[in-house]
Each structure stands twice: as structure tokens, then as C-alpha cells.
Amino acid sequence: MDVNMRSSTHSTKSANSQSSEDESDLRRGPWTVEEDLSLINYIATHGEGRWNSLARCAGLKRTGKSCRLRWLNYLRPDVRRGNITLEEQLLILELHSRWGNRWSKIAQYLPGRTDNEIKNYWRTRVQKHAKQLKCDVNSKQFKDTMRYLWMPRLVERIQAANGVQPTATASTSGGSSITTATGRPAMGYSENFIHAPVNSNFTPENSANSSESFGNQVSDFGDYYGIPVNNQSVSQDYFQGEQVGYGGDYSLTSPNCAYLNNQGMSFQSVDNVMDQNNQQQWDNFGLGDTTDNLWNVDDIYVLQQQFSNM
DNA sequence: AAACGTAGCAACCGCAAATAT
DNA sequence: TATATTTGCGGTTGCTACGTT
Numbered sequence: 001m002d003v004n005m006r007s008s009t010h011s012t013k014s015a016n017s018q019s020s021e022d023e024s025d026l027r028r029g030p031w032t033v034e035e036d037l038s039l040i041n042y043i044a045t046h047g048e049g050r051w052n053s054l055a056r057c058a059g060l061k062r063t064g065k066s067c068r069l070r071w072l073n074y075l076r077p078d079v080r081r082g083n084i085t086l087e088e089q090l091l092i093l094e095l096h097s098r099w100g101n102r103w104s105k106i107a108q109y110l111p112g113r114t115d116n117e118i119k120n121y122w123r124t125r126v127q128k129h130a131k132q133l134k135c136d137v138n139s140k141q142f143k144d145t146m147r148y149l150w151m152p153r154l155v156e157r158i159q160a161a162n163g164v165q166p167t168a169t170a171s172t173s174g175g176s177s178i179t180t181a182t183g184r185p186a187m188g189y190s191e192n193f194i195h196a197p198v199n200s201n202f203t204p205e206n207s208a209n210s211s212e213s214f215g216n217q218v219s220d221f222g223d224y225y226g227i228p229v230n231n232q233s234v235s236q237d238y239f240q241g242e243q244v245g246y247g248g249d250y251s252l253t254s255p256n257c258a259y260l261n262n263q264g265m266s267f268q269s270v271d272n273v274m275d276q277n278n279q280q281q282w283d284n285f286g287l288g289d290t291t292d293n294l295w296n297v298d299d300i301y302v303l304q305q306q307f308s309n310m
Numbered sequence: 311a312a313a314c315g316t317a318g319c320a321a322c323c324g325c326a327a328a329t330a331t
Numbered sequence: 332t333a334t335a336t337t338t339g340c341g342g343t344t345g346c347t348a349c350g351t352t
Contacts (some may be wrong), residue, residue: 030320030346052337064337069321070340104340119341120319128317 027061031070035060039067040075073114079110084121086161090154092118093126093146 019139027035042058048071051064060067075081084092088110101122103115110118126146130137133145 017348028322064324065323066321068338073320100339115340116320124318176338290340 025061026063028066031074035062036070036075038070043071043075073116078112079114084113084117084125086158087152088113088120089125090151090158092121093151093154096126097143098121128129 038058038060042054046054046057051068053064055062055064055067058067059135063068070210091104091110094108101119103122104117107113107115107118127137129150130139130142133142136140
């Protein structure tokens with residue numbers, strides 16, 4: 001939705017709990033262009049901070065909280081807008097698997113993205129998939145599905161979009177792993193990807209130009225995540241951070257590999273789960289687009305069956 | 311064409327932590 | 332040190348656009 005299309009005529013309801021404001025006079029609801037300009041101009045001159053007094057001094061009939069939120073989530077010049085890229089999706093899934101709903105913390109690793117945006121992405125896209133699969137988004141089943149299906153698939157899509165040719169593709173039979181021209185694991189997904197993306201190249205602390213350095217550059221993501229770019233494998237030095245709680249013995253590197261057989265769950269190899277047609281459909285999942293159309297009807301059905309048999 | 315349902319997202323709320331007085 | 336105020340976070344709500352019937 002074009003936010004500029006949002007009504008600017010919302011009524012001025014009673015104010016929220018900001019204690020020191022003249023509550024009878026505060027505006028709420030969507031921001032008008034004039035309000036945006038006032039806030040931008042004031043911050044350009046005086047800087048951020050002290051939001052309550054800022055709101056007053058800028059002549060805005062808004063709470064300090066509202067001003068802060070508007071600035072951080074929308075008006076700030078380094079806010080990135082638009083579709084969440086494949087790389088960002090992968091990162092969100094990974095970081096959420098580690099930290100849960102720590103949106104602001106996750107957002108620190110997605111330069112230009114706000115916690116609100118990531119939270120919305122999670123609620124609308126990820127939870128939608130859980131709903132499709134008829135399982136709880138916090139369930140182990142769904143987390144495993146993300147981990148062993150969705151995330152590897154995203155990796156492959158990123159690689160494909162970047163022109164990296166895995167020697168074993170998702171359409172080959174199970175058990176193969178993606179390798180690079182050097183013979184090393186292309187992604188090292190099972191070994192490296194799930195380890196900390198906290199690396200020496202990017203941290204929130206050194207990300208002053210983060211939106212540029214990250215951008216949509218798959219190569220940057222490759223640096224960040226250890227995804228080989230242009231057939232160059234990336235040093236495992238990128239994965240020196242803490243390990244994620246993904247303990248277990250697995251060697252999955254792509255969706256065509258065997259599903260996990262973990263804690264009593266008896267996943268089959270994907271070749272048994274999906275027939276050739278499904279495999280083809282799986283392969284055909286919109287490479288290059290940035291939507292989350294990772295499941296098709298058959299996949300959902302099969303997964304639902306898997307879950308219902310547990 | 312209208313009614314209805316759903317998705318996406320900006321904005322609000324309440325709470326807790328941090329900071330100022 | 333105690334109290335007040337501000338900031339930041341995660342959860343939730345409500346509005347609009349869009350798709351479906």
C-alpha cells in the first residue's frame with residue numbers, strides 16, 4: 001500500500017499516556033505531509049533526541065513517542081523500503097531462529113530495515129506459511145521446515161540469482177550437497193550457515209554506511225554470510241561467532257537431501273516425499289523474485305501429511 | 311458492480327529499562 | 332537515593348488496497 005495514500009484526515013482522538021503532554025490537543029493516526037516536513041526540518045536543524053520537547057518545539061501536536069516512531073520507521077533517510085530481498089529473508093529466518101522475537105536486535109543486522117518492518121514481515125509472511133501448514137509458528141515442526149526446507153531453498157535461489165551454479169541442484173536425487181568449483185561446500189549450510197553471522201565485516205557497531213554496504217548486493221551478503229560469490233568460496237573465518245543452538249548431526253545442504261530424522265520425527269528423503277512433478281515445481285519456484293512463494297499446493301499437502309502423522 | 315474477506319503495514323499501547331533531575 | 336521523565340521494545344490494532352465471490 002502506498003503510505004502516501006493513507007488518509008491524512010484521521011480524527012484527533014484522545015491522547016495516549018504521555019504524561020506531560022496536553023492530552024486534549026494531541027493528534028493521532030496517520031501523519032500528514034506537513035507534519036512529516038515539520039519533523040524532518042526540525043531534526044535537520046536540531047538533531048534527534050529529547051522527543052517530547054522536540055515535538056513541542058517543532059510545533060507538532062504529537063507525542064514524543066509518535067515523533068520518534070515516525071522518524072525511525074519512516075522518515076529517517078537511511079530507511080530502506082520495498083520488498084524484503086531473498087538475502088534479507090534468509091537473514092531474518094536465521095536470526096529469528098536464534099533470538100526469537102527480538103525484532104530490534106534482528107533489525108540491527110539488516111541495515112535500513114526497521115524492527116517494525118521485520119516484525120510485520122514475520123507476522124504476515126512467515127506466520128502465513130505456518131498457517132498453511134497447519135502448525136504453530138513456534139512448533140519444532142515448523143522450525144525444522146524453515147531450517148531444512150525454506151532456508152536452504154532461499155540459499156539456492158540466492159545462488160541462482162547470483163549466477164552461482166551448484167554442482168548438485170535441487171532437482172537431483174537426495175544426498176548430494178552443493179559444492180563450489182573449489183570442491184568446498186558451497187554454502188557450508190549445515191556447518192557454517194547456522195553459525196553466527198556475527199562476523200568481522202559487519203556489525204551494527206561499524207555499520208555507519210550499512211545501507212550502502214549491504215544494499216541489495218548479493219556479493220555483500222555473500223561476504224556476510226559465507227555464500228560463495230562468483231564461485232569463490234568464502235573463508236570460514238566469517239563464522240567465528242557464537243554457535244546457534246542447532247545442535248545435532250545433520251548434513252543437509254539442499255532441500256533434496258534427506259529430511260531430518262530427529263527426535264522421533266521420521267522424515268523421509270525428499271525424493272520419497274515429492275514425486276518428480278513436485279520436484280520440478282519446487283525447482284521452478286520463482287527464482288529471482290523476492291516474494292515468499294516457496295510452497296506450492298503439493299508441498300503444503302505433503303508437509304501437512306507429515307505433520308499430521310507425527 | 312457490490313459485498314466480503316484477506317494481506318500488508320503504519321501507528322498505537324503498555325511496560326520496563328535507562329536517564330535526568 | 333528517590334522520583335520523574337524519556338526511551339526503546341514487543342505486541343496489537345485498525346486502515347486501506349486488493350482479490351475473490
